[in-house]
Amino acid sequence: MNHHNTDVHKISDQIRNIGHSDYFDAVIAACSLWYCDALITEDTDLKRRINIVNKDHNYSDHFEVLNWRELKVQLSK
Numbered sequence: 059m060n061h062h063n064t065d066v067h068k069i070s071d072q073i074r075n076i077g078h079s080d081y082f083d084a085v086i087a088a089c090s091l092w093y094c095d096a097l098i099t100e101d102t103d104l105k106r107r108i109n110i111v112n113k114d115h116n117y118s119d120h121f122e123v124l125n126w127r128e129l130k131v132q133l134s135k
Contacts, residue, residue: 066092072111078104095120098129 069088070081078084083101087108090097095118099105105123112121124132 063092069111069115069117072115073104073107076107076110078107080104091117091121095122097121097123098126099123100125 066085066088069091070084073084073087074081078087083104087097087099087104091108091112097105097108108123109121112118
């Protein structure tokens, strides 16, 4: 059974297919890309892979992956 939409499922599979093995990380990242245009994570490997997937498939022109420090800087502007 698929508990999220097919677009999120497809993106999640793409993240895992290029080597990110954590299923839940991939689902969270895929949801962030599809719905929010932002992901907050300290996982540099996940950041690299989600950016590759977005670049290869052009899901969002505005997608940002930030760590907590970068988020804090942006919020303080």
